[in-house]
Amino acid sequence: MVLQRKALLFLLLGSFLLLSACSNSNATGKSKETDKKETTDVFQTIKTDDLKANLGKEDWVIVDTRSNDAFNGWALDGVKRGGHIKGAVDFSADWLKVKVDKKDKKLKEALKSKGISTDKKVVLYDANGKDAQTVAEYLKNNGFKNIYKFDVKEWAANQDLALESYPNYEMLASSTWVNDLINNKNNGNPYKIFEVSWGDEAKDYKKGHIPGAVHINTDEVEEGPVWNRLKDKKLEKFALKNGITTDTTVVLYGSDSMPAFRVAVILKYMGVSDVRVLNGGFASWKNASYQVEKKVNSKKSVASFGAVVPANPDYIIDLPEAKTILADKNTGTLVDIRSWDEFIGKISGYDYIEAKGRPAGAVWGHAGSDSSHLEDFRSIDNTMRNGSEILSMWEKDGINPDKKLAFYCGTGWRAAEVLFYADVLGLKNITLYDGGWNEWSMDPSNPVEKGKSNK
Structure with missing residues (x-):
């Protein structure tokens, strides 16, 4: 009798354990934990041949989810060739990580402008196995x-498959490249890194900067009231004081990139052959978790610039040349x-410029919400906007990149950044009209227009 009771007890215990095991498994015998993991990665993987076959089809959209640096042309994360699949649009996983006002609205606007919609088959590619997953989760949550998903390393490994890079993508330096530059000391060649902002106090610089960086105050290269660049002899003295020669690799950056682009354009005008701006500014360096230092580094001078300034005089023009173009x-x-x-003359855009309007005959090339922003030329993380989108924007407004393009703004900062981007894209006949609206409006004999005409 006792043995029968023990047998019954073991039978009941075994049934209980079996039921418990079933309750923690799905129909295929996999645990809940495994099942949960799989449901977060339900996205299909596409093969190279299938991707190639669907390129250019209206119901497919190919999306590069990597950093803007990789899209532009830098070979990152182990790819054998840099650049993006021709015809791909960009929607970087980095955009989902930034903290900006109205972020969700801006992301939705980016999806719409790039043709990434729920009625299409969407291919997301990356090279690190993370970026595409991040964007895929975001898209899934939005219907x-x-x-x-696709691993672009497979595409890059096949020399017969086209990858598109901007002709001068190296001008926009990636944080990875800058870090390597510091670690290998530019292979023994001279280099300088500068944080650029306005003011001697260098507040952003002192909060933390790239190791070895020196502060440049924009007053070192321009002066009021027009805020044109300094005379050539003074610019040469500026270069010597900062240890810059024609053969120095110069990397410029800032918390706001616009001042860095201003100095970059002036250095190229002077004749420095290798001038680069950190794409995305100091935020891209910090987001990569690279080292930051707070020590104030001193300027180290040199005796000779190595060329007569300006060695590249056509890169910046003045009022007479601007009139000739018009x-x-x-x-x-x-x-x-x-x-x-500002273009139509509703506002001047500056508290120190009273006049409103534009030089008669000028064409609007877009910019941003105010004199301190360039949303039309930057992605949400402040890296350069997709070059195809920039050129398409200009084409709609009748701006022909095959003609000589002279960019101007109020005093030169915004236009300098756009000139630099045009250079990255490989446009040849481009220049900065340094004086801009500030200089043009100072002479009442210069013809001025207002209103919406853009032709």
Whole structure:
């Protein structure tokens, strides 16, 4: 009798354990933990041949989810060739990590402008196995269903498959490249890293900067009231004081990149052959978790610049050349890089510029919300906007990149950044009209227009 009771007890215990095991497994015998892991990665993987076959189809969209640096042309994360699949649009996983006002609205606007919609089959590619997953989760949460993932390293390894890079993508330095530059000391060649901002106090610089960086105050290269660049002899003294020669690799950056682009354009005008700006500014360096230092580094001078300044005089022009361009619209265009309200004369955009309007005959080339922003040329993380989108934007406004393009703004900062981007894209006949609206408006004999005409 006792043995029968023990047998019954063991039978009941075994049934209980079996039921417990079933309750923690799905129909295929996999645990809940495994099942949960799989449901976060339900996206299909597409093969190279299938991706190639669907390129260019209206119901497919190919999306590069990597950093803007990789899209532009830098070979990162183990790819054998840099650049993006021709025809791909960009929607970087980095954009989902930034903290900006109205972020969700801006992301939705980016999806719409790039043709990434729920009615299409969406291929997301990366090289690190993380970026595509991050974007896929975001799209899934926003109603996307037909999502495919692809490892671009497979594409890059096949020399017969086209990758598109901007001709001068190296001008926009990646944080990875800058870190390597510091570690290998530019292979023994001279280099300098500068944090650029306005003011001697260098507040941003003192909060923390790239190791070895020296502060440049924009007053070192320009002066009021017009805020044109300094005379050539003074610019040469500026270069010598900062240890810059024609053969120095110069890397510029800032918490706001615009001042860095201003100095970069002036250095190229002077004749420095290798001038680079950190793409995305200091934020890109910090987001990469690279070392930051607070020590104030001193300027180290050199005795000779190595060329007569300016060695590249056509990179910046002045008022007489701007008038010549306006006089012959068949060969050139004066491109206004200011907000729409500045262009039509609703506002001047500056507290120290009273006049409103534009040089008669200038064409609006887009800019941003105000004199301190360039949203039309930057992605949400403040890296350069997709170059195809920039060129398409200009084409709609009748700006022909085959003509001579002279960019101007109020005093040169915004236009300098756009000139630099145009250079990255490989445009040849480009220049900065340094004086801009500030200089033009000072002489009442210079013809001025207002209103919405853009032709």
